[in-house]
Amino acid sequence: MSNQQKMFTLEQIKTAHSKVKSGADFPAYIQNLKKMGVTYYETFVRDGHTDYFGNNNYKVVSPAIYEKLTIVAKSNEKEFRIQLKNHQDGKTDYLTFCMDAANSGIEKWGVCIKKMTCIYFDRLNEKILVEEIPH
Template identity: 60%
Template sequence: MKNQQRTFTADQIRKAHSKVKSGADFPTYIQDLKKLGVTHYETFVSDGHTDYYDVNDHIIRLAAKYPTLNIAQTPNKEGFQTQLKAHQEGKTDYPTFCNDASKSGIKKWVVLIEEMTCTYFDKANNSILVEQIPH
């Protein structure tokens, strides 16, 4: 049975996100979101806004984080995988990663908390890459 109240707040999400300094911190961030009751979320590369969902599909939207980026029409999967690896190793910060993703044609990513997956999509909503999140 679904819970009838929202299980997390925007402030709780911001607090969890404030601990993330690089892609290397991502698995811990996902665990923190899971504890809050987030079931999945979508981050949009164009401006960095993110929609967080609970078990009832209530949405909490965190506003844009940076000026609008243009998303490349044609995805570059190989280039993106190289950029993603560098970010996950802590070699780039979040704004750099988002800028790199936009140039590689990544429109958004969707994280499914229970499945521990992160899927990256192009402008046509085609799945470009599905990653298992370490836990």
């Protein structure tokens, strides 16, 4: 990249993500992404792919990581909060969490690194839950 600043790569993100064993490791992962220049990302529950965004409309898309899941039409915030807490406490692995999210009607989550928030959305792109990320 001649006159353009080099941005993060999918390989760098994969390396940072490989250190995440449970939801308890999430805050450190976010700090690593921030250092790389990621400003926002969205993870899609249906297949686990993620769109990562940086400055100047820079975007990297990860491939799907599991077979497609069906997202239920009606979201269940109460049930999802329980599943999220279990995951953050290290009681479930990532795939289990994604299956739980799909069964609770969660379509995707978006992480705003500047605001240190994670927002969970349903199939209608309505906010179901907004969480502050510990830092």
